[in-house]
Amino acid sequence: MRTTQNFDTGKLIESVPNFLSSYTNVNGTKLHYLTGGKGETLILIPGYPETWWAYHKIMPALAENYQVIVVEMRGMGQSDKPMDGYDKKNMAKDVYELVTNLGLRKVHIAGHDIGAHVAYSFAVNYPDKTSKLIMLDTPHPDAGMYNLPMLPILGADYVYPWWLAFNQVKELPEQLLEGKMNVVIDWLFDNLLKNPNSMTTFDRAVYTSAYNDKNAIRASNAWYQTIPQDIEDSKTYSKLNLPVLGIGGSGFEMLKMWLPNVATDFKVEKIADCGHFILSEKPNETAELIIDFLR
Incomplete structure (x- = not known):
């Protein structure tokens, strides 16, 4: 078993110039967030199995023209890990x-x-608070997720998303994986990146440290366990009229199919030769597309 390294959030933040760490109580829970830069506000939200550190390569560039706020959503990193509230509509209320x-x-x-x-979910539930929306490699859940194959397809170049089903199981994953989340994290990065070396040993250790205890595993799995509710909520949403950008590596085709159904003003950009973790693998290209869209 790999020895888990604990990371001081303050020291990590020091490696990203001019960003400050803060906490606030919202919607019955405490959120951790980082702030840097000046200008119009750009909120950035990481995904699984990452933390605010997912954006560390592009935060300084974005902060040159925007007030950047990187939010660790409920269940992530230094934010609280309550027992419930993980449907995305409620997490949008947190934000x-x-x-x-x-x-x-x-x-x-x-x-x-x-x-x-x-x-x-934030943009569709609070359009009066949203100027522009950027979807990075992933659409919101809809009923089409029920058609995702959960078994390998013979002869197909396809990484079947077994973790979507595994993370639905309550209590068992944290019993199996406490102290060993590096096994899952390394597998995901090795298989969902075109260039696995773009996620360094240090990066992987940061994420392993954040997800390695039972509460963290339980809370992050809860993001997946609420997907059926997210799908039902999606059926009630109207099309977005605000500008939307989809940036996709391996998720480009999914975004290309999904966005016409949910937005009237959108475009989709493909990052070539890139897997799912575009912020790690192609940070400069991702930052440039974001800046061009916001400009």
Whole structure:
């Protein structure tokens, strides 16, 4: 078993210049977030199995022209890990109350992976608070997820998403994986990146440290266990009229099929030769697309 390294959040933040760490109580839970830069506000939400560190390569570039707020959603990193409230509509309410607490009138919002689910839910439930939405490699859950193959397809170049089903199981994953989350984290990065070396040993250790105890595993799995509710909520949403950008590596085709169903003003950009973790693998290209869209 790999020895788990504990990381001081303050020391990590010191490696990203001019960002400050803060906490706020919202919607019955405590959120951790980082703030840096000046200008219009851009909220960034990470996904599984990452933390705010997912954005560390692009935070300084974005902060040159925007007030960047990186939010660790409920169940992630230094934020609280309550027993419930993990449907994305409720997690969007967490972000809404953060925006309200900070006195922000309108924000741009971006999310990757599960964070993209929350970002979309924020935009569709609080359009008056949203200027532009950016979906990074992942659409929000809809009924089409029930058609995802859970078994390998013979001869197909396809990484079947077994973890979507595994994370639905309550109590068992944390019993199996406490102290060994590096096994899952390494597998995901090795198989969902075109260049696994773009996720360094240090990066992997940061994420392993964040997910290695029972509470963290339980809470992060709860993001998946609420997907059936997220799908039902999606059936009630109207099309977005605000500008939406989808940026996809391996998720490009999914975004391309999904966005016409949920938005009237959208575009989709493909990052070539890139897997799912575009922030790690192609940070410069991702940052440039975000900046061009917001500009």
